[in-house]
Amino acid sequence: MLPLALVVDDEPDICKLITLTLQRMDVDCHTAANLAEAKRLLTENRYDFCLTDLRLPDGDGLQLVEHIGSGIHRDLPVAVITAHGNMDTAIKALKLGAFDFVSKPVDLERLRNLAQLALRLNRDRDPQQRKNSEQLLLGEAHNMHKLREQIRKVARSDAPVYISGESGSGKELAARAIHSQGARADKPFVPINCGAIPAELMESEFFGHKKGSFTGAHKDQAGLLQSAQGGTLFLDEVADLPLDMQVKLLRAIQEKRIRPIGASQEIPIDVRILSATHKDLAKEVHEGRFRSDLYYRINVIEISTPPLRERSEDIPLLINAIMQRIANNSGVTPPKISTDAQAALQNYPFPGNVRQLENILERAFTLCDQQEICCEDLLLERDEQQQDRQALATTAITDPLSQNQLEDTNRFDPSQYNSLDAFLQDIEKEAIESALTKTRWNRTAAAQKLGISFRSLRYRLKKLGLET
Template sequence: MSKNSVLIIDDEPDIRELLELTLARMGLETDSADNVANAIDKLNQQQYDLCLTDMKLPDGKGLDIIHHIQKHCPQTPVAMITAFGSVETAISALKAGAYDFVSKPIDLDRLRDLVDTALKLPHTAAEIEYSGQVQLLGNAPTIDALRRQITKLSRSQAPVYISGESGSGKEVVARLIHSNGPRGSNSFVAVNCGAIPSELMESEFFGHIKGSFTGALENKKGLFEAAQGGTLFLDEVADLPLPMQVKLLRAIQEKAIRKVGSNEEVPIDVRILSATHKDLSQEVEHERFRNDLFYRINVIELQVPPLRERREDIPLLADFSLDKLSREWQLEKPSLSPQALTALNNHSFPGNVRELENTLERAFTLCEGNTINAEDLQLSAGSPAKNEPASASASAKGALGDLDGYLEAMEKEAIMLALEKTRWNKTAAAELLGISFRQMRHRLKKLHLEED
């Protein structure tokens, strides 16, 4: 088996020697160049598995090397060696297509991790692969373009900010970037930043040691440690409070964390992906989000299109959702009537793919026979009228108090009585309640009354 080869480009002999020695001990073959012209000449003559280049060279910049590789041998990952603290240089390199960067003075452990991860990349760009339930369905031009971007970004370690409306599939995109990259065999840790109480946030992200605060009964790993070697996905990152934004920025910059109650720093190796349905640049403008953190997580922005901009995908998405539901509920898959399909195509879907899935789940339980008709979709009841302000519908919902909870308790009590009378014969209980068996299954699942 031939050894992997690495091209080292640096005009300082001591740096070249250090890198050559380190990589040789890793079992790698090395070649070196001391300027841009020499490096390009070698790249034109030989295929390398990795390229390490300094930023400043006698006859140009490392960016010249990156641009050449992107144009002529894009399957060769290239990492930039930057001066200490030159964040702008590192970000410029990542935007230009660099796989990653390492700062001087070079941390050899960090360098070895970078090299190991880069060498796991495939030599050819294949179409993105799907894992488990993670799929990006659709044939619209915007989705085809998104797939190509995912393929490219999965070969990089650059932080990616995924923007898009609620329910559009931002986490699906994040999971595909992770699973198709060199970190794919390691952990993908997703966290909803808006769902963590502010007083627990530091402990959740960084972990704590036993006795560091009341209730800290044992040592705890944080999200960064849980994602070690993999990807940390910060969903709804705009909801982070400002004090936590400062601590998160430091962890990203230093590639290290400090647990609550500890004075020791723990090195971390995670890729950061983030998302929010808010306009993050506006959040920065209104001083609700730190500009320096925005600069670090928004190296590359990836936009996920809303469903209304790819209506041609609605039939495919609907068919996939109904197929999935029928398998989960072990029932025959229903068909959509032409009128129902027209109604779906004409709906604005402010909740995007998630709203489509919820609409079809409800319709599946309501439809008679095995056909979903337009009235089963209840689309007009599912979204506020076009001229109704969002605040009006929100205040109306708030005025109901706990009516939803009361109705759910009544429904659960009625179902339990019917099940007890029929000795838990679900078909007989459904008949007693005057609903279909399919509706019974849906209600049992919704109310958590059905055993797995």
Template structure:
């Protein structure tokens, strides 16, 4: 069996020798050169499984090498060797298509981890495993609209490198799902995927949560605890709602990302970490940078590549397919027959703007399944608010033979919290009375209330009646 080959391009003899020795001990065959011209000749003569290139070379720069390999050998991962702290060079390399970067002086442990990850990626591509995996996991990203086809294609490209990705999109569009797909389709799929909602961690606990702490480092620290970075070792750390990070934490996060190391609270030494950073927020990060609420240097570090996930109103043609998928999932959980949308209900959904996107569609269909008679969902069962319907949508709603849907869905969109509470209390009183009179026979109670059994079950769940 032939050894895997690595091309090293660096004009510093010490670096070439260090990489040659280190990689040789990993049973890799190394060819080391010092100029762009020598690299071009080597690449023309043979193929390589991995390439390391310095940024600055006597007759050019590493960017040329990255572009050359991307054009002629797109399956070959390229890692950029950069000067210590040269973040701009690293970011430019990742944007150009580099797999990852290594800072001088080279950390041998980090280097070995990078090599293993890169070679695993190259092997998956050759075996076709990555393509098969992409086909399986991307089925959860429902929709055949041009916008979603573009998102799937971009996910496939992003999965092949280690560049930090910023996922932009409104609430409910599925940003975490996109992050998971990038992780699952890449060489880190066997490692952990660690999602964290940055807005859900109290400010005073953030450093401990992200970096861990040592026993006795503060009151209540009764034992050593690893942080989120350590938990994501070898995998992906997904920073959801990253805009919620306070400024003091943004500084610490930037250092951890740049140095690829963390120092637990109370610890003396930094711990190397090998994680890929994906982040997301529904807010406009660029605007927050201008307002001084988000650090510009961190913004550029996590926003090497931006992937925008379109809102549901920009891909209305996907709504029927999404609805069918959700209804099938709901039926699977409840054990009941799959709900069927009437033509009028389908038209009403396609006409709706979905300010809450896919998450709102799930809630609407779950409510409709509870309120409809049998498994047939009509437009009236959807209870869509008029104010978020496009022109002509009322006609779609009335096509079912019912009046247009209520302007406000009782359980979610009332502008008056007091009225909501009042109505809920009336419902609760009536339901409890019906249950008591029917000796807690739910079928009989539903009949007494004049609603379906499914509707009663939905209301019991909504009102928290056990």
């Protein structure tokens, strides 16, 4: 039996155009000229997807989107046809639960892509694939069940999703789960760390370039947006994008077209945008570091990954899973975790979340006698001291006045340092090395993380003997 679509529009020519396009894709169509007729057909037939105009004689398409989303048809993908450039209405439709939108005049290639995605959602998914996807986010805490349920819902849409949460709380895992449960699961998932790309290379990395377009462009190079064609683009640490790049990215998302550097024509793109950052993006907008129009475009749906301290009951489960993985990679039997060590981990606040738990267990696995991990093997006190020192060093780098407060912190030990300057230099070195490690020694990205200029970082590297 052929798939069946419902097309709702009071313009006969548009209905005919859409119907002919879908029939060439082996999709049967029913048409309705108003809201009442559409609701009647929904009660009489089972549709695979619905396409509705926003302006109808007896209402609007948003009412139909709400009707479908709140009733027995809530799993029916519904897309809306909007007036060209009416992005606010399109975003409102996505927030109400629309699968996607297409602008007038209807681009037939865009319509075909939309229909293919909608039909994929209603095909039976591989149960094992679904299970593997849900295992990306381990946990039995209430907030983890809620997160997995949110992911299941947003995976059935093609709307942009913004994932908020602290560093190390699993934002990329949530993005991968959305991708693997959605209609684009068989297409690429391309993650981008926006803070790790040098500003001067960012446009080329995102949009690609043509041979000879600038010094060093020895061949045509596809950008990351093209690499994600048909799939999902995950913009990690999106708050670190420079303002000029935010403008270009916004246009690419809205127009679904890009122009590689040196190209004479634009290229159509078909990607779903997921984004994340540990920063307060609304605050970044308020303080002028992030464009409000891009913020509202990528933040159509927001989900949040809970910090580990708010689901401490999941720590034993995570410990077992992480230790099993570490042991498998090493080809040995995983050591036991002592009762004291497990209790210490459950009482630890984990400012670095699951990523920090993984680092602690990897270190303990190396230090223990391979039979049992004890509390001493965890070195939790050293982790706390290092985090305090790095936070203090970062503050001192960005705010020299804060150095005067160090004498009141009782962290300076005269038995270890000849002077306060030596102490400051040591913790400054630690903070810079940490930032460089996190950015894989990308100096531009490290400077951004530290909140200083590239020139200032270069000076400090030379002063501290870190130049390579």
